[in-house]
Amino acid sequence: MQLFPRISLCRRLLLSLTMGRRGRPPKLDGKIAGDDQNTYGNLQSHNVPVSDPQSSTTPQISETIDQVTTQTNTENTPEIQEESPTKTFAEAVGFQEELNFNLKFIPTEVIDGKSIARLTHDDVIEPGNYWDSALVCCILGANPPLEIVKGFLNRIWKTYGIDDVSFLKEGQFIVRFKKEEDRDEIIKRKYYYMDNKPVYVQIWYPGVKVDILGRKDIPIWIQLPDLDMKYWGLSALSKIGSSIGQPIRRDGATAARNRWSYARIQIEVQVNQSFPDQIHFINEEGRIITQSIVYEWAPTLCSHCGRIGHVADKCRKKKTVAGQPPRLKPIWRPKLHQKDNKNEEVEVVTPKDPKYKEGAEDNPEMTENSGNKEEEFTEVSKKKAARRKSLEGKEESFIGRIWIIWNTNKVHITILDVSDQAVHCQAKILDEDNYFFLTFIYAHNESCKRRDLLTFLQKNMVTAPWCVLGDFNVVLKMDERIGGNPVNREESREFMDCLNLCGLEDLPFEGSKYTWCNNQGIGKRIYSKLDRILGNIEWIINFNFKAHFREGGISDHSAMILKQVKHDTGHSFKFCDMWTLDPHFPQIVKEVWEEKHEGTTMLQVVQKLKLLKSPLKNLNRQKFQHLDKQIDIIRTELLSAQAILKNQIDAQTLKTEEKLRQELHLKLKANFLLKSQQSKADWLIYGDQDTKYFHAWVKKRRLQNQLISITNEDGLLVEGKKEVAKVLVNYFQKQLGIPNDTLDMKKDIVNMGKCLSIEQQLILIASPTQEEIKNCLFEIPNHKSPGPDGFSSGFFKHQWDVVGGLVTKAIQDFFQNGVSLKQINSTNITVIPKKDNPKSPTDLRPIACCNVIYKVISKVICGRLKKILLSIINLNQGAFVEGRELGHNDFSVRNLQEVTIGKTSPRDS
Numbered sequence: 001m002q003l004f005p006r007i008s009l010c011r012r013l014l015l016s017l018t019m020g021r022r023g024r025p026p027k028l029d030g031k032i033a034g035d036d037q038n039t040y041g042n043l044q045s046h047n048v049p050v051s052d053p054q055s056s057t058t059p060q061i062s063e064t065i066d067q068v069t070t071q072t073n074t075e076n077t078p079e080i081q082e083e084s085p086t087k088t089f090a091e092a093v094g095f096q097e098e099l100n101f102n103l104k105f106i107p108t109e110v111i112d113g114k115s116i117a118r119l120t121h122d123d124v125i126e127p128g129n130y131w132d133s134a135l136v137c138c139i140l141g142a143n144p145p146l147e148i149v150k151g152f153l154n155r156i157w158k159t160y161g162i163d164d165v166s167f168l169k170e171g172q173f174i175v176r177f178k179k180e181e182d183r184d185e186i187i188k189r190k191y192y193y194m195d196n197k198p199v200y201v202q203i204w205y206p207g208v209k210v211d212i213l214g215r216k217d218i219p220i221w222i223q224l225p226d227l228d229m230k231y232w233g234l235s236a237l238s239k240i241g242s243s244i245g246q247p248i249r250r251d252g253a254t255a256a257r258n259r260w261s262y263a264r265i266q267i268e269v270q271v272n273q274s275f276p277d278q279i280h281f282i283n284e285e286g287r288i289i290t291q292s293i294v295y296e297w298a299p300t301l302c303s304h305c306g307r308i309g310h311v312a313d314k315c316r317k318k319k320t321v322a323g324q325p326p327r328l329k330p331i332w333r334p335k336l337h338q339k340d341n342k343n344e345e346v347e348v349v350t351p352k353d354p355k356y357k358e359g360a361e362d363n364p365e366m367t368e369n370s371g372n373k374e375e376e377f378t379e380v381s382k383k384k385a386a387r388r389k390s391l392e393g394k395e396e397s398f399i400g401r402i403w404i405i406w407n408t409n410k411v412h413i414t415i416l417d418v419s420d421q422a423v424h425c426q427a428k429i430l431d432e433d434n435y436f437f438l439t440f441i442y443a444h445n446e447s448c449k450r451r452d453l454l455t456f457l458q459k460n461m462v463t464a465p466w467c468v469l470g471d472f473n474v475v476l477k478m479d480e481r482i483g484g485n486p487v488n489r490e491e492s493r494e495f496m497d498c499l500n501l502c503g504l505e506d507l508p509f510e511g512s513k514y515t516w517c518n519n520q521g522i523g524k525r526i527y528s529k530l531d532r533i534l535g536n537i538e539w540i541i542n543f544n545f546k547a548h549f550r551e552g553g554i555s556d557h558s559a560m561i562l563k564q565v566k567h568d569t570g571h572s573f574k575f576c577d578m579w580t581l582d583p584h585f586p587q588i589v590k591e592v593w594e595e596k597h598e599g600t601t602m603l604q605v606v607q608k609l610k611l612l613k614s615p616l617k618n619l620n621r622q623k624f625q626h627l628d629k630q631i632d633i634i635r636t637e638l639l640s641a642q643a644i645l646k647n648q649i650d651a652q653t654l655k656t657e658e659k660l661r662q663e664l665h666l667k668l669k670a671n672f673l674l675k676s677q678q679s680k681a682d683w684l685i686y687g688d689q690d691t692k693y694f695h696a697w698v699k700k701r702r703l704q705n706q707l708i709s710i711t712n713e714d715g716l717l718v719e720g721k722k723e724v725a726k727v728l729v730n731y732f733q734k735q736l737g738i739p740n741d742t743l744d745m746k747k748d749i750v751n752m753g754k755c756l757s758i759e760q761q762l763i764l765i766a767s768p769t770q771e772e773i774k775n776c777l778f779e780i781p782n783h784k785s786p787g788p789d790g791f792s793s794g795f796f797k798h799q800w801d802v803v804g805g806l807v808t809k810a811i812q813d814f815f816q817n818g819v820s821l822k823q824i825n826s827t828n829i830t831v832i833p834k835k836d837n838p839k840s841p842t843d844l845r846p847i848a849c850c851n852v853i854y855k856v857i858s859k860v861i862c863g864r865l866k867k868i869l870l871s872i873i874n875l876n877q878g879a880f881v882e883g884r885e886l887g888h889n890d891f892s893v894r895n896l897q898e899v900t901i902g903k904t905s906p907r908d909s
């Protein structure tokens with residue numbers, strides 16, 4: 001047994017003696033001379049006697065040495081077919097002494113009382129061309145282990161010849177290539193990405209320092225949540241992104257508009273610049289819009305140590321002041337189903353000894369408990385009062401981790417896939433043909449384990465209706481946590497990338513925004529949104545559901561309820577733009593408008609509009625009811641006709657095909673007009689009409705507008721449309737409907753200020769011309785909500801040749817006699833939310849939906865006031881000056897504060 005080490009040593013000795021100039025052994029056709037049956041490296045196959053340690057093995061070894069020596073002296077020796085090992089720096093520069101690790105003491109010189117070492121030229125190692133093919137990789141905001149970096153670089157640069165990767169300093173690594181051409185190809189692109197963090201590369205050789213803090217071109221990705229899609233164009237996004245840095249590009253989902261929750265753009269920033277959570281821009285109507293910003297990653301600069309990746313409060317290089325307790329370290333612990341457990345997400349642990357080193361072996365709560373593991377799948381079935389409920393679950397890491405309960409008399413559930421964090425199943429409502437998919441989530445606390453959940457979701461991604469709900473144990477946005485540690489951007493980014501890949505989106509919700517609380521006291525309480533109900537496009541299109549989150553009560557989590565929103569069938573009349581596509585529509589309007597009526601001109605307009613509603617309703621029932629089904633039927637018939645034509649072409653089938661093609665085109669256009677009118681999405685184009693995204697957008701907007709519950713003045717939750725309406729009416733009646741005495745206007749005080757001249761007064765009350773009235777009406781967009789009569793501006797525009805004369809006369813009569821009918825003055829009051837997820841009437845703002853004639857009269861008056869307004873107001877009244885906004889004054893004050901801040905002298909201020 002002692003011979004194997006000796007033989008190995010001899011072979012290594014032989015190979016070292018036969019090394020070539022480049023440190024590579026000569027090739028011997030893959031075999032060592034004298035060893036016809038065994039290849040190089042297969043040493044264990046030699047027939048070496050091992051029973052007798054004293055046996056004569058030396059002659060065998062000597063014979064082998066002689067054979068090898070003889071073979072190496074022959075000419076034209078072939079080389080061994082193996083790659084040469086990577087050379088060290090010492091080997092490359094020719095200093096073999098560097099392979100020796102031993103040092104020795106050399107006396108120093110004393111100069112000016114200081115001990116100084118003196119080096120000569122003989123002490124210096126010239127690197128030669130060793131670093132000619134090297135570059136440095138600077139990973140911003142991270143310092144991963146060397147092996148992780150090696151794996152990452154070998155993956156993204158696998159087509160290039162990487163020779164060696166070494167550690168330079170924190171976050172910086174030296175990469176040397178076998179060829180300079182490979183290095184030059186890599187640095188053509190300045191930045192790469194590792195876990196969403198920029199990786200800056202540049203040429204490196206000894207003595208070069210990388211100035212990351214001075215760079216002004218660090219690319220990062222930002223998100224613009226809830227940005228109106230009409231601002232998703234290149235020009236608008238460029239202007240908005242320029243508020244933060246240099247815009248570069250938008251991502252594919254933003255360009256294709258297949259993700260509606262946010263726009264995503266890439267910008268170049270500086271390390272030491274500010275990163276605001278909100279920016280402002282002025283839209284096309286002159287209004288100031290406040291836009292929130294979500295940074296997928298942003299360079300965080302520590303003011304204490306000057307490094308990127310943390311703030312000064314979290315800097316580990318800060319020295320603890322004497323007398324202060326050591327900083328508390330948050331430790332994540334898994335949730336345990338115990339009576340005393342409060343399901344705390346973070347527990348602060350105080351080390352007993354500053355030198356104490358935590359580890360899994362010292363923390364029993366962090367070690368794995370094999371006794372809790374269950375590999376079996378449980379099915380429970382129980383009958384009670386003719387009702388049967390089923391419960392299924394997968395018990396792996398914790399007993400009863402996910403339970404699913406359903407009524408088998410109403411729904412059929414098929415479990416498709418199970419993990420310790422999720423259960424994926426298919427559901428089918430009995431007596432219905434449609435099916436859908438459900439995935440129930442209970443994620444781990446540890447981020448590394450949650451990656452398995454994200455992989456699980458991507459593996460089970462479906463195109464059919466799919467709903468994913470449960471406890472994800474991670475927040476998606478920065479504003480979804482209050483208190484505690486800052487949100488981990490990397491974890492949120494991984495979660496967001498998974499949702500984008502799976503096509504999942506938060507369903508419209510109501511109730512509590514924060515679904516988890518640690519139930520701690522003042523200064524330690526944390527609120528987070530860990531629970532979600534998500535759905536894909538197919539789910540949003542096919543089902544009318546909203547997510548409802550209740551308060552937690554004694555639990556640390558909020559209960560989640562998926563509520564179905566039922567739309568009322570008895571809607572009031574509203575004119576639909578799609579009716580104008582029917583060839584009979586102009587004749588219907590003409591017949592009603594030619595009827596004779598008594599009364600004033602304005603009364604005649606009101607009566608004719610009222611009579612027009614009945615035939616238009618009949619037209620809708622006959623031609624436009626259930627448009628989606630009509631489109632499916634016509635499309636099926638068209639495809640059948642086209643299939644027949646492929647086998648045999650005849651004139652009748654060609655006529656049928658052309659007729660069906662025209663009908664389908666008409667129905668698709670009608671459906672587009674209807675959906676765009678319902679969604680008020682004026683940014684849509686006709687090509688979007690038949691996309692699933694278009695229908696999902698409309699459906700989601702309708703769900704968001706449904707207010708099915710609200711908190712009344714007593715703090716009680718009121719549910720149901722009628723009950724919610726009562727709460728709103730009572731609230732706004734108290735705010736707006738209380739009669740008060742009108743104070744008399746003192747004319748002498750009014751006359752002291754600026755007043756209109758006689759000429760200006762005559763301009764205001766002059767009868768408008770037909771052209772003035774028409775221009776004001778055609779400026780009103782078609783999608784604006786109609787008043788109580790139900791007719792939008794689109795109706796009057798389309799039939800202006802028929803109705804324009806009478807409408808013009810009615811408006812002119814108003815300016816002559818100043819009388820308006822109550823049917824014209826009446827308005828519909830609707831409420832719009834001031835913020836997402838309104839909970840009480842104070843979160844809603846009332847707006848009035850006026851009739852079109854009322855709007856035209858108002859626009860005529862406003863247009864005239866605009867011309868004379870400057871003669872009666874002061875220029876500092878910015879809200880009344882054209883092109884000015886109230887927000888401009890606020891901006892001016894803020895700019896003044898920034899200019900004067902830090903001024904110590906009153907004269908400077």
